[in-house]
Amino acid sequence: MSLRLKLILSFITISLMVVSIFSVVAYISAREYTQHVEQVRLHKSNEHLFEMLDKSQPLLAQLQNIVPHHENRDNVFSIIDASQKKILPGGGFNLGTYLLTEVLAQSKNNEIQQGSFTIGEQEYLWSADQVPDSQYIIANTYLRDSSDISAFFNYVGSPLSTTLLISIWISVWAALLLARLFRQISEKNTQLEYQASHDLLTKLPNRASIGRSVQQAMESAKANHEGLLFCLIDIDALKEINDSLGHTSGDILLNQVTQRLKRTLRGSGHIGRFGGNKFSIMIKHSKTDNAENIRHKLLENFEPIYEIHGHSLYVHATLGIAIFPEHAGSAQELIQKTETALHTAKKLAVDSTIYDASQDNNSAERLRLTHDLRNAIHNEELQLHYQPQFDVHRNEIGSVEALARWIHPQQGFIPPDTFIEIAEQTGLIQSLTDWVLRTAIKQCAEWRDMGKYLTVSVNLSARNLHDETLGSQISNLLHYWDIAPDKLCLEITETAMMTNPAHAKKLLKELDNLGVRLSIDDFGTGYSSLGYLKQLPVDELKIDKSFVLNMAKDENDASIVRATVSLAHDLGLEVVAEGVENQVSQDQLSRMGCEYIQGYHIARPMPCDKLTEILIPVEKNNDAQPDKIPVNARSGNL
Amino acid sequence: MVLKRNLHNIDITIRTLIGIALVYIGFIDAGYISNDVARWLLGISGIVNLLAAALRSCPFYALAGISTYQK
Numbered sequence: 001m002s003l004r005l006k007l008i009l010s011f012i013t014i015s016l017m018v019v020s021i022f023s024v025v026a027y028i029s030a031r032e033y034t035q036h037v038e039q040v041r042l043h044k045s046n047e048h049l050f051e052m053l054d055k056s057q058p059l060l061a062q063l064q065n066i067v068p069h070h071e072n073r074d075n076v077f078s079i080i081d082a083s084q085k086k087i088l089p090g091g092g093f094n095l096g097t098y099l100l101t102e103v104l105a106q107s108k109n110n111e112i113q114q115g116s117f118t119i120g121e122q123e124y125l126w127s128a129d130q131v132p133d134s135q136y137i138i139a140n141t142y143l144r145d146s147s148d149i150s151a152f153f154n155y156v157g158s159p160l161s162t163t164l165l166i167s168i169w170i171s172v173w174a175a176l177l178l179a180r181l182f183r184q185i186s187e188k189n190t191q192l193e194y195q196a197s198h199d200l201l202t203k204l205p206n207r208a209s210i211g212r213s214v215q216q217a218m219e220s221a222k223a224n225h226e227g228l229l230f231c232l233i234d235i236d237a238l239k240e241i242n243d244s245l246g247h248t249s250g251d252i253l254l255n256q257v258t259q260r261l262k263r264t265l266r267g268s269g270h271i272g273r274f275g276g277n278k279f280s281i282m283i284k285h286s287k288t289d290n291a292e293n294i295r296h297k298l299l300e301n302f303e304p305i306y307e308i309h310g311h312s313l314y315v316h317a318t319l320g321i322a323i324f325p326e327h328a329g330s331a332q333e334l335i336q337k338t339e340t341a342l343h344t345a346k347k348l349a350v351d352s353t354i355y356d357a358s359q360d361n362n363s364a365e366r367l368r369l370t371h372d373l374r375n376a377i378h379n380e381e382l383q384l385h386y387q388p389q390f391d392v393h394r395n396e397i398g399s400v401e402a403l404a405r406w407i408h409p410q411q412g413f414i415p416p417d418t419f420i421e422i423a424e425q426t427g428l429i430q431s432l433t434d435w436v437l438r439t440a441i442k443q444c445a446e447w448r449d450m451g452k453y454l455t456v457s458v459n460l461s462a463r464n465l466h467d468e469t470l471g472s473q474i475s476n477l478l479h480y481w482d483i484a485p486d487k488l489c490l491e492i493t494e495t496a497m498m499t500n501p502a503h504a505k506k507l508l509k510e511l512d513n514l515g516v517r518l519s520i521d522d523f524g525t526g527y528s529s530l531g532y533l534k535q536l537p538v539d540e541l542k543i544d545k546s547f548v549l550n551m552a553k554d555e556n557d558a559s560i561v562r563a564t565v566s567l568a569h570d571l572g573l574e575v576v577a578e579g580v581e582n583q584v585s586q587d588q589l590s591r592m593g594c595e596y597i598q599g600y601h602i603a604r605p606m607p608c609d610k611l612t613e614i615l616i617p618v619e620k621n622n623d624a625q626p627d628k629i630p631v632n633a634r635s636g637n638l
Numbered sequence: 639m640v641l642k643r644n645l646h647n648i649d650i651t652i653r654t655l656i657g658i659a660l661v662y663i664g665f666i667d668a669g670y671i672s673n674d675v676a677r678w679l680l681g682i683s684g685i686v687n688l689l690a691a692a693l694r695s696c697p698f699y700a701l702a703g704i705s706t707y708q709k
Contacts, residue, residue, distance in 0.1 A: 158671040158673050158676050159671075159673040159675055159676035161676075162671065162673070162677075162679050162680055163676070163679070165680075166679055166680075166683060169683065173698045176698065176702035177698070177701055177702045179702070180701070180702040180703040180704070184703075
């Protein structure tokens, strides 16, 4: 039954009920009112009778004489002797037993004497009054006309039925109106619900809705011991298409991808739009063996060319897949693992990957490491090692590069690449760099106080280039330890400088104004423009070790190094060669005019106290300076 | 306010007939119903029906979003 019909029927029922109740109440009230009117009339007749009595004459005889003359259809009298409790002859009412009982019952209580009783179908109304100064009671009885009721309905029937008709009419309209309102509200609700759970462009479930579906699917999969596959598809080209052909084209592409995915899955999976350029696919009852098959089927979607506004486009997509229960135990985890798989695929530049815990950077292990690193930085548990750089011209250790090392209390040595990457990704890099700068500059001051005024190099991360307080912080440190600015060298990788050239340039200018040395690290590995590098206020270039390591064997690498050294000199820069591991390379580099040499051939990175031990004897042997600090005083300092 | 047609011809015919009958009972021949109030109510209902038929548009239909026109 439709809502409209239900409402109409219930409204009609309500109006019928209201009119019925109203009729009954009206009938009962009318009946009571007429009874009251009749009884008052009967009392009046009694009083009229009493007025005719002569008090000097015997009362009973008078009554018995008058009563028959006053009786008619509406007034039938009975003479009652209250003391003897009986009806005396003279009255016309012949059903006295009932009346006697009623009247005597009331007179005992001294109430106003009136009432009614029913004999068979007939209802009698009566009013009784005591004859003044006597034991006699006159009861006046009236046989109620049964046609009273039909007369009542005759009288009120037509207005009542008219009211009924009109109220039904109004209630039908009200029902129709309400039905319409309800329909509008429910339509709005459905629409809102749809909007909240669907992507309006592709009409696919949105992220929130996908989360819920995965949750539900996983619960049923758990109960039935089945598998659940979740896949994310990233349309790599969407941004380019949006930018070059306009958003309409991007929208068309998304719709075409949706259609193709639907055709491929043919209802066997749930497609959703996970985000801007990401689609999600959830397939139930899936086993790991199926994953390969599904992955191929999904990738096939992107092989045929997409036709958009007359452009033929090859659209590349990246897939990430994770499976319950192999990879995750909860819906949230499954989605997260799939995202990780997708990121891994992108990082490795492959079409797709199925989640692999060993490639997961976001694993609990890594999370714990992040936590430990934060504590380690805070509690200064990291160590700073120093790798000497050999000054070719002065034939001595002229500078050192400060390198952070982390010995984890449980896991032992953590490779710098690992924890620096974590620091960069979690924002800890700022406090890490702070600590390195503080420690290195302090160390530099200590060495200076020992008579060895070395230049200390500190590596900056790309993230540090966004730190606007870096300049003032360095300036404060230098001032505090009274270190000449040119004794601090900041190494920034070529790639970091190119990530945000405008920002890098601004910060480098600021640092250059302080007077600190600036060095381009890992030179030759990035894609920097020489034109751009020329504008930067740098003092030296560090040739990447990949070239230096092989230069003894590989003539090409040697040529690159030679060209770089020459280029740097032409630009007025000094050159540091990293990764020098043998005498041949060192000699070659010296011939090329390289100013500084760094590598295992010179020295490995080492803790400061060990380096101090090496530095000072070297000084004693080679250097003519006599004012050396005694060894015991030095170790006390460290 | 422009009233949009929402009554079908059959609807209009029925309303006209009911309207005439009610106006007759209500205002012209008092013999059918003795009660004045009832007669007035019926008569007014009749006029409302006749008006809707003449305008070919029922305001309640419009409110309730119903139309019998072209159906």
